[in-house]
Amino acid sequence: MVDLIKRAKELIETSAVRVVIGYEQGIGNKTRALFVEKAEDAGKLIFDSRCVQNLAVYITKKEIKEKGKMAIAATLPVMRSIIQLASEFQVNDNNLLVLGITAESKLIEFANLVEVETFVHQYQIEIDARNKEMLDKLGKMTQAERWKFWIDELAPCFKCYACRAACPMCYCHRCTVDFNQPQWIPVPSHELGNLEWHIMRAMHLTGRCIDCDACYNACPLSIPINLLTKKMLEDAKEHFGGYQPSLKGDHLMSTYKPDDKENFIH
Amino acid sequence: MNIDKRLVRRDSLEKLFDILKQNSKKIYAPFLKNGKTTFRDAESFAMISTGHIQTTESSKDIAFPRTEKILDYSKGKDGLVVKGIDLENLPGVILWGVRPCDAVGIGALSSIFNWDYKDEIYNSRLLQVTVFGFSCNKSDEYCFCTSVGGTPGNTAGSDILFTRMGEDGDYLAEILTDKGITVVLMAPDLFEKSEIAEKEKFLAVVPVRFNNKEISEKLDKFFESKVWNDQSLICLGCGACAYVCPTCACFDIQDEAHGKSGSRIRCWDSCGFSHFTLHTSGHNPRAIQSARWRQRIMHKFSYMPERLSVFGCTGCGRCSRACPADMNILENLISIQEVTL
Numbered sequence: 001m002v003d004l005i006k007r008a009k010e011l012i013e014t015s016a017v018r019v020v021i022g023y024e025q026g027i028g029n030k031t032r033a034l035f036v037e038k039a040e041d042a043g044k045l046i047f048d049s050r051c052v053q054n055l056a057v058y059i060t061k062k063e064i065k066e067k068g069k070m071a072i073a074a075t076l077p078v079m080r081s082i083i084q085l086a087s088e089f090q091v092n093d094n095n096l097l098v099l100g101i102t103a104e105s106k107l108i109e110f111a112n113l114v115e116v117e118t119f120v121h122q123y124q125i126e127i128d129a130r131n132k133e134m135l136d137k138l139g140k141m142t143q144a145e146r147w148k149f150w151i152d153e154l155a156p157c158f159k160c161y162a163c164r165a166a167c168p169m170c171y172c173h174r175c176t177v178d179f180n181q182p183q184w185i186p187v188p189s190h191e192l193g194n195l196e197w198h199i200m201r202a203m204h205l206t207g208r209c210i211d212c213d214a215c216y217n218a219c220p221l222s223i224p225i226n227l228l229t230k231k232m233l234e235d236a237k238e239h240f241g242g243y244q245p246s247l248k249g250d251h252l253m254s255t256y257k258p259d260d261k262e263n264f265i266h
Numbered sequence: 267m268n269i270d271k272r273l274v275r276r277d278s279l280e281k282l283f284d285i286l287k288q289n290s291k292k293i294y295a296p297f298l299k300n301g302k303t304t305f306r307d308a309e310s311f312a313m314i315s316t317g318h319i320q321t322t323e324s325s326k327d328i329a330f331p332r333t334e335k336i337l338d339y340s341k342g343k344d345g346l347v348v349k350g351i352d353l354e355n356l357p358g359v360i361l362w363g364v365r366p367c368d369a370v371g372i373g374a375l376s377s378i379f380n381w382d383y384k385d386e387i388y389n390s391r392l393l394q395v396t397v398f399g400f401s402c403n404k405s406d407e408y409c410f411c412t413s414v415g416g417t418p419g420n421t422a423g424s425d426i427l428f429t430r431m432g433e434d435g436d437y438l439a440e441i442l443t444d445k446g447i448t449v450v451l452m453a454p455d456l457f458e459k460s461e462i463a464e465k466e467k468f469l470a471v472v473p474v475r476f477n478n479k480e481i482s483e484k485l486d487k488f489f490e491s492k493v494w495n496d497q498s499l500i501c502l503g504c505g506a507c508a509y510v511c512p513t514c515a516c517f518d519i520q521d522e523a524h525g526k527s528g529s530r531i532r533c534w535d536s537c538g539f540s541h542f543t544l545h546t547s548g549h550n551p552r553a554i555q556s557a558r559w560r561q562r563i564m565h566k567f568s569y570m571p572e573r574l575s576v577f578g579c580t581g582c583g584r585c586s587r588a589c590p591a592d593m594n595i596l597e598n599l600i601s602i603q604e605v606t607l
Contacts, residue, residue, distance in 0.1 A: 180520060186522060188520055220588035
């Protein structure tokens with residue numbers, strides 16, 4: 001990614017931004033986030049198909065935000081997350097510059113988030129074939145079978161909350177599960193506690209999740225929790241004709257339209 | 267202790283499993299699901315995963331469960347009635363397929379649970395556990411047991427340590443404790459007397475990567491270092507590292523009430539979480555992630571050696587494998603060793 005390295009170096013040298021968020025080589029075949037604050041570190045930036053961690057998670061992190069204006073190497077899922085975060089007033093043109101990376105690994109620098117939104121809206125969020133097949137399989141199960149599937153899958157969950165920590169949309173300083181007086185969701189990881197946590201997570205992400213799979217990729221036990229949010233996306237497609245994050249913030253779950261087809265809302 | 271070495275034929279392990287089951291022992295063994303290995307109640311020998319270098323989860327769950335009820339209470343006419351859990355009738359458990367870096371972690375856990383207060387629940391559970399260690403014949407770039415005093419064939423923590431002598435070979439069984447002898451007596455024919463050569467040549471080679479004593483000494487003066495911030499910028503603040511760790515022992519106490527009765531529950535907690543040290547006043551003494559990361563390293567490599575004469579790290583590498591942000595403890599320890607004050 002010669003272009004990215006060159007641009008990151010310029011941005012730091014000219015003090016256009018304080019930090020460039022990108023990827024670097026990790027251990028073995030892994031890649032990890034890199035925060036370039038000195039021009040000489042820009043050379044460590046890499047980009048290839050292994051770079052799938054959703055870096056948007058870092059732009060709401062206190063320690064990173066405090067550095068000053070950020071630039072971020074953003075793939076399509078990262079750009080979608082940024083638009084969603086912007087609509088929730090977590091990020092704006094004053095503190096973020098987006099260095100888009102296209103599917104062809106080409107660098108596009110966006111002047112502002114409106115341009116990022118235009119780019120993002122060219123592509124529909126599509127659930128991949130393997131997960132689609134899994135959703136179909138789950139859909140065909142009886143309620144009892146589906147219940148058993150989820151009880152079994154969620155049993156190993158020990159509530160490390162890596163799914164929450166890796167998700168750009170889970171930026172709350174204090175999550176509902178962390179409250180114990182009163183306790184809304186059981187804190188311990190037992191059958192009910194795990195079930196309630198994952199259902200709540202899916203509900204809080206409905207109409208906000210952009211299907212990046214960061215939660216699943218982060219899970220140390222590879223529990224397919226992303227199937228829950230994918231199912232929500234699928235339902236959104238069926239009932240509302242799909243979902244795209246937008247700067248207007250017309251969120252699927254919190255928008256009212258006078259001409260809604262449902263009667264109960266009038 | 268006089269270590270008794272026996273030969274266990276490669277096809278005898280399954281027989282041993284069946285005999286133990288017939289003696290109504292619960293056997294917890296590595297189980298593969300979704301590409302990850304966790305310890306589960308094994309119903310059959312075939313269920314046991316063997317191909318892994320390391321299990322994704324440690325086996326600490328068996329003596330220190332992620333969630334355990336410590337008492338029940340109810341409020342009635344006669345006032346408050348509190349009922350503790352029955353520690354007399356805990357089931358006997360065989361922990362099968364534990365790596366030496368996991369088995370040695372039991373010692374570290376035990377020292378925590380018996381430091382200033384003897385944790386009766388933990389101790390009672392552990393008393394019922396017999397550990398079948400399995401030496402490592404392969405390792406990967408995450409392993410560093412030899413840097414924290416272990417070896418791929420370390421006997422510490424195991425009641426019996428099995429070492430496979432070559433791929434598809436028979437096993438050398440080192441009978442290390444009375445609990446181990448009890449198992450041998452259940453299936454004496456399977457543990458053959460034999461003149462067995464050294465096991466070393468069958469073990470994985472894990473090079474020493476840092477000087478642990480030097481790191482411990484250095485940490486004394488390292489509290490204000492900027493390495494904590496540099497190393498933890500990528501940290502997402504989850505508890506994956508702590509929950510897969512064989513020696514992390516922090517827990518939370520939660521009450522689950524249902525009307526006038528309820529239970530008090532002990533469940534895992536992690537110093538990586540921002541609310542772990544959050545005071546009722548709203549003040550948080552570890553307000554930023556770097557302070558939490560520093561605590562993790564300090565606790566394992568400075569406070570524990572100082573107070574308990576044991577490292578809080580066995581070099582199993584699980585935390586690094588599990589980290590969703592690819593934070594690597596070995597790399598970070600080496601960089602602490604290299605950095606000048």
